């Protein structure tokens with residue numbers, strides 16, 4: 258079956274009632290056949306029917322042996338980082354999500370885990386940062402917010418040779434476009450709050466892997482630490498996934514149109530979108546993603562921090578908010594919002610300037626979005 262057929266049918270098979278939509282199980286505990294004898298489900302932290310359904314969908318769509326659904330993307334990333342022994346070293350991309358930066362520098366460090374940030378679009382920099390105690394390389398399939406595109410297969414060849422885990426946060430590039438497990442990643446992670454859920458109404462995270470032993474280790478950690486996805490959110494996530502491919506195709510199409518328009522705008526200094534020929538990794542992006550380059554665009558304006566803030570609060574359709582990936586378009590200033598948890602020096606080193614704006618392109622008509630951006634960029638003194 259093709260992707261969108263599987264997205265609709267796998268994991269939501271009709272039960273004995275014939276209901277075409279699976280029920281939402283809210284039970285936290287399950288009657289057992291006998292003392293010390295366990296049925297399929299026992300306690301909902303360890304597994305529940307609604308969560309198991311969406312985990313089957315996710316495993317299938319990612320090409321994994323299994324998937325685990327978490328209460329947030331950060332809970333999923335934390336579970337992956339919990340694989341690391343104290344004293345391990347992680348190499349991570351330098352334009353990663355601010356919350357991942359904070360997790361690595363302010364939580365994992367308590368376990369004596371050290372981190373080196375490198376521009377992951379340059380695989381030789383990743384290779385050079387690896388030390389004898391490196392146990393994990395963590396990259397984003399499109400870097401946040403600078404839209405860098407790493408060569409996942411090339412980095413996978415490096416990590417495989419050194420027996421290091423490669424984790425890919427593919428939140429910006431959902432599995433209808435890219436399946437990192439198929440090109441060498443050991444673990445794929447999603448903030449399912451974004452495109453997978455797709456409607457800004459469900460906080461969720463996902464890990465999937467193609468190695469049964471690794472899956473069991475992650476499951477053990479998830480069960481032991483407990484940040485699982487609840488029944489209602491599992492249902493919402495499953496419902497969102499059914500339209501993922503259609504939403505994504507349209508959002509990518511609009512994004513290309515908006516990115517091209519932004520590139521010609523006199524108030525815009527530069528546009529970062531992997532679909533543009535001007536993007537430094539455009540050819541690589543084409544090889545990895547085909548003709549869909551995601552629906553996130555960053556651009557720098559001519560103007561200082563205050564002017565950038567003015568543009569962000571002047572849009573009428575783009576909501577001024579963190580997050581992304583839903584049907585409604587959003588706008589934000591990474592330096593003061595999604596990436597505020599970076600040290601100022603790390604932001605500067607990564608090239609995240611105060612005049613950078615990041616937009617998440619939703620499903621509104623692209624011409625309406627262009628008109629909205631234009632009035633915000635030009636401002637009251639047009």
Ligand SMILES: Cc1ncc(COP(=O)(O)O)c(C=O)c1O
Nearest residue numbers: 329330331354401428448450461
């Ligand atoms: C790329 C990326 N990874 C991880 C996360 C964290 O996910 P969550 O907010 O679901 O915990 C986000 C959230 O914005 C993100 O954009």
